[in-house]
Amino acid sequence: MWISIQTKRVNVAPRLRRKIEDLINRMFKRERHYIGSVVVSIRPAPLGRDVGYACRITVWSHYLGLTIVSDRSDTIRTAVQQAALRSREVIRRSVHKRRSKTRRMTRVRLSRLSQIALE
Numbered sequence: 001m002w003i004s005i006q007t008k009r010v011n012v013a014p015r016l017r018r019k020i021e022d023l024i025n026r027m028f029k030r031e032r033h034y035i036g037s038v039v040v041s042i043r044p045a046p047l048g049r050d051v052g053y054a055c056r057i058t059v060w061s062h063y064l065g066l067t068i069v070s071d072r073s074d075t076i077r078t079a080v081q082q083a084a085l086r087s088r089e090v091i092r093r094s095v096h097k098r099r100s101k102t103r104r105m106t107r108v109r110l111s112r113l114s115q116i117a118l119e
Helices: 012-028 074-103 106-116
Strands: 002-007 039-048 050-061 064-075
Touching: 002 012, 012 039, 012 074, 039 064, 039 074, 050 074, 064 074
Parallel strands: 002 039
Antiparallel strands: 039 050, 050 064
């Protein structure tokens, strides 16, 4: 899994970039082998009368496809944290749904099992 951080009209210090990468790595620890790449886009955004930050996290997975989540907050750090949390929930829910489809017992599988048990 590789992580790319894009900024638009915002200067992000190298230390904050490392912290964002560490946060994303920790967030997706369980789902790491399902995820190919993560792109974090940070830009200024209106937040009421003040100027806040918008964070958009784009996750590409060979297993699930493309997932895009965005969030706004008053600081870069909280915007990234909120967007990462929401994207983790979306990815976990999608992985759960996808994996449960293959684990379900269909009529064909049940009939095969019952035939084997009768023999």
